[in-house]
Amino acid sequence: MRRTFYNKLILVILVIAFVFYNYAVYTGDAHIVSHRLSRAAIRGQDIWQKNNCSACHQIYGLGGYLGPDLTNIHSHPSKGPEYIRGILNSGIRHMPEYQFGEREKEALTAFLRAVDSTGYYPNKQARFLKNGWVEIKTK
């Protein structure tokens, strides 16, 4: 009986802590970059999701590994917006032969521009501390 009471008490304390923690994560303060996506970028994200692009590509290293990470492709010195628009319908290697129209290409480019503006991956200027922590460079 006594043990069951303590177990329930611990559970309640954990759940209360979880509620406060979630509130903090859901509010803007938890995220360093807080600018809003434009309507074009949201449209681009819709296209990204509907074609399940993350099955092959990553953003911030998260996604499938068949294609390259696209976090900073928009600002990449040898790639950039023209490269993005050019490769979308190319059907090169593993890429399916998409038939995106100009508006869809623009929207996807706007989405990738928005992603690019949030940070770096890989974070080349990160600072390694002796305790194992890594301070990442932010925009």
Added chain:
Amino acid sequence: MKGKKYILSFLFLALVSLFISVTGGLWASYQYLHPDFTKDFWHFAKIRPIHVVSSVSWIVLSATGSIYYFLMAKEGKRGLSLSLIKWHFYIFLISGAAIYLSIITGKVGGREFFVFAPVIMIGILAGWVFFAVNYLKNARLRAQDMPVYYWMWGTGMVFMIYHLIEAHFWVLPYFRENFIRDFTIQWKSVGSFVGSWNQLVYGLSIYLMCKIKGDDSLARGKKVFFFYFLGLANLMFGWAHHIYILPTRPWVRITSYLMSMTEWVILLNIIFTFIKSMKREKRRHHLIAYKFMLAADFWIFVNLILALLISIPAINYHTHGTHITVTHTMGSMIGINTMILLSAILYISSGLHPGFSVRKGLQYAFALLNISLAVFLISLFMAGIGKSRWMAEDMPVPFAVLQDGLIPWYRTMFYSGWGIFISLTWILMPAGKILIKYFFSTLKEVIPSGRDE
């Protein structure tokens, strides 16, 4: 169909999901080697989601069926609503069919793990609510004296419901408009979703240990509850090792760093204690189920080392975004979750059909599965080392050239994948046959009710 038979149907569907999952995995890994293979109609972006949702379905359905089975074995009909089990089964069956239809027709939501159209989640959530209500009905009977696996199953169900909802916060503009917030919460929900099913699966492993050992005190001690709460805290606060590299405030990541990966220590400790104290004669009754628990023990040990290392931010920096992360994921899903769930299904099959556990074929399949898995994980790990080096050297060659250089590891991954496919099919077939046989059986007691077999 009687309520009890729906429980066998959950288990049978789980085996079908596992078969689709390994077939999809094999197909997708072949596309790494031959980019043009079925590219025009079943390209990678379609096959991978089928592989992923089938893997998740295998875990969810086998855990659900096993928990129902064991709850019924403990309390019989008085502890469960058979009509709720029926509705739960049909709603999962329809949702499952809708998920595959959604992926095949391309009407998807496109989120990792939950790639299908978001509206399908309504049905899935209803199924989980039915499951949780049924569980509460059962747990009420032993409210003052619940072993730890009851706690784990209960919290697993509740947090599963919460995190499935959280995974769809992106449909709300507040979350979606801020990309980093959206992305953070997406990976928070995925991490905790996995933590929730781990509660169900680890609960099953402790239940099985108690049954094989014939001693329920293993699930009631102070230590086991201490580890349970530590695991629960991990589920709540330990997800951010997925997003160390995302521009979030340091406290989000530091909390996770501190909490990280204690779950493996928890289960390793419990299983280790169990094996040390178990009498040899008891093992023979459930030989094959015991072997799978031993295998899970080994893979926990291997994954523990990897998990602890990649949860250190300085190491995570080099392994994140590489196949080393997949090594950890596959090691957990196949090496730990699948071994425990196969142990549960084989325990049930042995109970239904005495003599099943000493079949020679199962022993060979068991050996082939573990050897293939070891080769599979090594190939993924080596491919990850290759990609990590490429990233550290500031990507000296184009991505396509890197991928070509990794082909020997992808080929090894593909052939070892065949080993996993063959061995799992070898195990699934006889287990599936037993489930079908007892599904159509005229025996009144398909599942031993209320006598805690």
